[in-house]
Amino acid sequence: MYYVKDTDLVVIGAGAAGAMAAIYARRTDPKLRVTVLDKSKMETSGAAGRGMDALNTMAIPPRSQPEDVVEVLTKVTEGVLDQRVAYAFGQRCPQVVKDLEEIMGRAPGDLFPVDAEGNYVLYYLHPINKPLLLPMDGEEMKRALAQAVRRTGAEVFDRTPALRILSQDGRVAGVLAFNIRSGDYFYFKTKAVCLTTGAAGRMGLASSGYLAGTYEFPGCTGDGYAMAYQAGAELVNMECFQANTLLKDHQGPSCGYVAAPRGAYTVNPWGEKTWSHGYSSGDSKMGVWKRFTQGRGPLYLKMDHLPEEMIQIIEKIQWGNERTSRGLFHRRRGQDYRQGRSVELGFAEEIGVCGGHSSSGVLSDVHGATNLAGLYVAGDVDGGLPHSYLGGALAMGGVIGEEAARYAGGGAHAPQRQGLRAWLRKQADAFEAPLRRERGLPTSLVEYKARTRIQYYLKPPKNPAFMESAVWWMERMRAEDLPQIKAQDFHDLLKVQEIASILTVGEMMARASLFRDESRWGYQHWRADIPYKKPQWERAWVVIKKGEAGMELARRKAPKHQWDFPTAMEYAYPKLEFDVGAPFVKGPNWKNPERDSWMKEHLDQQGMATPRRFLPEED
Amino acid sequence: MDQLNSSGPLAEDAFSWLEVDRRRCNRCGICVDMCPMDVLHFGAQGHPYMRYRDDCWYCDVCVFVCPRQAITMKELPYLIR
Numbered sequence: 252m253y254y255v256k257d258t259d260l261v262v263i264g265a266g267a268a269g270a271m272a273a274i275y276a277r278r279t280d281p282k283l284r285v286t287v288l289d290k291s292k293m294e295t296s297g298a299a300g301r302g303m304d305a306l307n308t309m310a311i312p313p314r315s316q317p318e319d320v321v322e323v324l325t326k327v328t329e330g331v332l333d334q335r336v337a338y339a340f341g342q343r344c345p346q347v348v349k350d351l352e353e354i355m356g357r358a359p360g361d362l363f364p365v366d367a368e369g370n371y372v373l374y375y376l377h378p379i380n381k382p383l384l385l386p387m388d389g390e391e392m393k394r395a396l397a398q399a400v401r402r403t404g405a406e407v408f409d410r411t412p413a414l415r416i417l418s419q420d421g422r423v424a425g426v427l428a429f430n431i432r433s434g435d436y437f438y439f440k441t442k443a444v445c446l447t448t449g450a451a452g453r454m455g456l457a458s459s460g461y462l463a464g465t466y467e468f469p470g471c472t473g474d475g476y477a478m479a480y481q482a483g484a485e486l487v488n489m490e491c492f493q494a495n496t497l498l499k500d501h502q503g504p505s506c507g508y509v510a511a512p513r514g515a516y517t518v519n520p521w522g523e524k525t526w527s528h529g530y531s532s533g534d535s536k537m538g539v540w541k542r543f544t545q546g547r548g549p550l551y552l553k554m555d556h557l558p559e560e561m562i563q564i565i566e567k568i569q570w571g572n573e574r575t576s577r578g579l580f581h582r583r584r585g586q587d588y589r590q591g592r593s594v595e596l597g598f599a600e601e602i603g604v605c606g607g608h609s610s611s612g613v614l615s616d617v618h619g620a621t622n623l624a625g626l627y628v629a630g631d632v633d634g635g636l637p638h639s640y641l642g643g644a645l646a647m648g649g650v651i652g653e654e655a656a657r658y659a660g661g662g663a664h665a666p667q668r669q670g671l672r673a674w675l676r677k678q679a680d681a682f683e684a685p686l687r688r689e690r691g692l693p694t695s696l697v698e699y700k701a702r703t704r705i706q707y708y709l710k711p712p713k714n715p716a717f718m719e720s721a722v723w724w725m726e727r728m729r730a731e732d733l734p735q736i737k738a739q740d741f742h743d744l745l746k747v748q749e750i751a752s753i754l755t756v757g758e759m760m761a762r763a764s765l766f767r768d769e770s771r772w773g774y775q776h777w778r779a780d781i782p783y784k785k786p787q788w789e790r791a792w793v794v795i796k797k798g799e800a801g802m803e804l805a806r807r808k809a810p811k812h813q814w815d816f817p818t819a820m821e822y823a824y825p826k827l828e829f830d831v832g833a834p835f836v837k838g839p840n841w842k843n844p845e846r847d848s849w850m851k852e853h854l855d856q857q858g859m860a861t862p863r864r865f866l867p868e869e870d
Numbered sequence: 871m872d873q874l875n876s877s878g879p880l881a882e883d884a885f886s887w888l889e890v891d892r893r894r895c896n897r898c899g900i901c902v903d904m905c906p907m908d909v910l911h912f913g914a915q916g917h918p919y920m921r922y923r924d925d926c927w928y929c930d931v932c933v934f935v936c937p938r939q940a941i942t943m944k945e946l947p948y949l950i951r
Binding site: 297699 | 913
């Protein structure tokens with residue numbers, strides 16, 4: 252069935268950012284018609300579907316200030332950011348704490364720790380001397396947010412991923428969506444869209460080979476990046492890859508943000524540490540790469556020196572929050588945090604991009620607004636606010652809810668598309684082609700191929716030949732493989748759309764890496780052919796936009812910095828001059844004929860055909 | 871490969887790492903409704919099963935939300951455990 256609906260604002264993706272956007276939109280304008288689309292189920296979807304154990308970068312006075320957030324984000328992005336956005340996020344942090352305590356019905360000191368003076372307790376973790384990590388006991392956060400969204404009266408469509416954002420004359424015009432359980436199509440005429448679809452987290456394939464075994468929620472396939480690009484939005488920092496140190500095979504977080512502030516650290520079998528701070532930035536990843544490349548891995552999270560009480564605390568947090576299957580994973584392997592080498596960490600097993608863990612996404616300003624009128628972004632798909640994690644998603648989710656509500660409730664009008672029904676049928680027809688095909692490639696095979704190519708060609712250290720090969724693979728698979736996929740049912744049909752998003756994002760990652768002809772952010776954009784920073788790239792983004800002939804890339808300076816904080820981390824790029832060994836010395840007779848007259852004769856007689864000799868005879 | 875990471879729906883008796891206690895399960899469907907990756911669907915008798923097994927993120931939402939504690943995650947996905 253086809254449904255055409257009028258609404259004022261569509262929220263695409265009801266994770267933490269999308270939920271806050273819907274709540275704040277309805278709070279800002281209670282008359283506003285707000286529609287929420289979720290690929291999954293709002294109560295359990297997204298990166299924080301089973302909750303979260305901390306808000307990683309927060310300015311909560313008196314312990315930390317908005318300027319501290321600007322300082323750390325300036326450092327870990329090495330100056331490539333709009334400091335005004337970082338400051339706006341810092342200012343909003345106390346509101347996030349208040350909102351969550353209210354929505355989850357938890358008192359100060361219960362959801363977040365509070366000291367004897369009544370101040371929130373923050374931990375040191377980052378590469379600056381300010382405490383910014385706010386611990387949280389928030390397993391039920393997502394279900395509470397979902398309940399709050401439903402109470403606002405917003406119309407929620409679960410299992411209904413958006414397929415396209417329509418734009419006209421530089422403005423948002425509508426959203427096309429599809430329900431994976433009913434097969435129904437929806438076209439929402441809308442003035443505004445809050446795009447909160449999460450990271451591109453199903454990119455490089457982990458060595459386990461399990462497609463859904465990703466660090467990010469596997470529903471986050473970069474659809475928002477691809478939809479925003481197709482609609483005309485600008486994306487930045489697609490060359491600043493996310494390359495995590497993860498719980499080997501499980502692919503859950505390395506537990507560093509829980510265990511490190513409580514005394515744990517990462518070591519190799521010789522007891523050598525990888526880096527000085529526990530924050531996941533390009534410098535620490537470079538340290539990890541160096542250990543592995545020297546053959547001085549694997550790495551382990553060391554906890555066996557901690558008191559029993561602290562180990563039990565870490566177990567309670569790790570096994571009851573965020574990735575709750577960690578307990579079962581360890582038990583089945585006979586691992587115990589009280590023993591050395593109990594938690595093995597893998598490195599850069601799944602190359603991807605994310606605004607929240609890194610800096611990649613749709614470019615936005617202090618209001619979460621993009622270059623496309625009516626399109627607002629927040630959370631992991633947002634490239635305007637780097638390294639902001641869940642706290643940034645909640646803060647900027649609220650901001651874009653307010654801003655989009657004002658825009659949609661004001662004088663803006665949604666452009667009207669002519670011949671909508673016919674267009675809709677045509678779109679659905681094209682989308683469902685893989686269902687009608689009698690036979691073809693299974694979705695799992697195509698996804699496996701795309702992600703193995705991404706992991707092989709995009710993983711740093713980068714060089715132009717690897718990146719060009721990645722572009723070739725993405726283009727080839729889009730042209731040859733996508734049109735050959737056979738989808739089994741509606742659930743499987745969505746995979747085809749997801750694979751298309753993966754290929755688009757992979758191409759952006761490769762092209763941006765080629766365009767930024769320098770190295771920056773430690774491991775995250777390490778070009779082995781240019782292992783140093785260039786002055787022309789200071790405070791400069793690679794901006795990607797859809798052009799008439801494909802992806803257009805440009806260098807653009809971020810707004811001038813208001814605060815003069817350090818714009819470099821403390822790492823150094825290695826000089827790679829490995830000794831390949833003394834070569835075999837050829838003697839004076841070590842010489843082959845210059846012409847191969849023997850094989851030339853065969854070639855002349857047989858051409859390229861192989862003689863059919865000694866074949867089995869028919870009975 | 872297609873056996874390691876399956877495409878499309880699986881039969882109800884396919885290999886699974888979830889165990890559903892049919893004496894406890896009252897077929898309320900909360901787990902089917904809440905599974906974030908759309909893995910769980912109703913089987914022929916109305917009990918949940920892993921129809922799209924290899925989309926499972928081993929988040930154990932199904933185990934957590936079941937009001938009758940009828941679901942057990944015996945293992946993690948084979949490629950991971």
